[in-house]
Amino acid sequence: MFELPDVATLRQCSILCSAAYAVVFFAMGAGGAWYRYWGWGAFSYCASLILTGLIGEPLPLWMLVLTDAVLSFSMALVLAGVRRFDGQPAFVPWMWVVVGITAIVPSAVLTLVGTGAIAAAVWSATMAISSFALALPLIRNRATDGTARPRRLAGCLLSLYAPVYLTVAISALATQQLVQLLEAIPYLADQLLFGAANLALLWIPTARAQRELRDMALRDPLTGLWNRAALAAGAAKLLVPGRVALLIDVDRFKAINDCHGHAVGDAVLVAIATALQRGVGGDFVARLGGDEFLVVTDADDPASAAERLRLRAGRGEAGLPPWSLSVGGARIEAGDRSIDEVIQRADLLMYRAKDDGRTSAAA
Structure with missing residues (x-):
């Protein structure tokens, strides 16, 4: 026993x-x-x-x-x-x-x-x-x-x-x-x-x-934003019909680096990243590479959301050279099979904004 x-x-x-x-x-x-x-x-x-x-x-x-x-x-x-x-x-x-x-x-x-x-x-x-x-x-x-x-x-x-x-x-x-x-x-x-x-x-x-x-x-080591790996890891959660993908590009960023140096260029990118995070709160904000950023957020109108974001993140900061942004906004549709499809549409609209004279938004 x-x-x-x-x-x-x-x-x-x-x-x-x-x-x-x-x-x-x-x-x-x-x-x-x-x-x-x-x-x-x-x-x-x-x-x-x-x-x-x-x-x-x-x-x-x-x-x-x-x-x-x-x-x-x-x-x-x-x-x-x-x-x-x-x-x-x-x-x-x-x-x-x-x-x-x-x-x-x-x-x-x-x-x-x-x-x-x-x-x-x-x-x-x-x-x-x-x-x-x-x-x-x-x-x-x-x-x-x-x-x-x-x-x-x-x-x-x-x-x-x-x-x-x-x-x-x-x-x-x-x-x-x-x-x-x-x-x-x-x-x-x-x-x-x-x-x-x-x-x-x-x-x-x-x-x-x-x-x-x-x-x-x-994470992107410079700005602290999400990077492409994070985008790939969370793509399925981001692909929600009705949300908006905003692709942001810094106009003539090479000229900023050439005229003021790469350290100043990095400071400009950090300032833009900070403004983007403050502008969208808890939504997805990523640096895709170089001077290109992506924001996935809720918005009723992609064009209005793109313009608000352009104005918020493109207003400049004391001690840094001025910069401007071009933004393309595309709505996520029910038939989209991947977030890359939405980004491609936003990319085309962003370059349309550049063709219209930069410092603008398109959706």
Whole structure:
């Protein structure tokens, strides 16, 4: 018949697991301060388990306060590391409040009623509330840097300690036989939740790095706009009937480079890119190469949209030579099979604008 390991053995497994992750995080500390926060979190959890095992139960009051504080602080350090990863202060006041309550409330109950089922239940319930409170910001995160999923996963795994501790709280009020059976639950949970949560934390920096590498491949290095690779990757999403593709070309851009130098020419392109982004908000804006840009946006009238964009992005900027733009606008039709077909129509209209004397728009 299968038998669960005794609590002492399970505690030793949890100590070894947390110590191993502490070593890993500290070894990666040069990669960012957040690794050190996570390392101290794993170390603190390890320390709380060691203290509990060395002193034995029931714990003296001072040891109960210290152990509870260290245990709650270990979870707070996980959230603190994520906040440092985001460039925010590691701790905010409410986090200290949670840690303080976790340490003070059980010790106050122990002082009033002494050791027993009620004190054990209060301790477990307080730890459940603490673990959920510190995991909730990770679960509810709205990160846009590609790290939302690993943050949410880490938060969900840590929040699962809440029902674990609640189970222990309920069992503390049950029969002594049930208490002995269920007191191993937190340590059993450690074998799955602790390791998985730390792996999710390691995933966070990796996910951001992957997003940054992908964006680098899809971004124009000079202007920061999307490039042709991004256009190809998102072509299917852009091909929405009723939208408008606007092709923009800088008139006589070679003359700007020849007269003022390529550094000034680059500055002109950056100024135009900035104006295009401001003009269309969240729509697709790309530099197709050289002095040619593409905007895909919603508009009732392609000609009016092209003229507005020409005026907005062609008004010049202090300290730079004047420039003008030619814009061609083509509506995406239901029968278009690719975005390239729409761009070709916009291209013809853009050159028609140039033939009409440049500094103009056509649709």
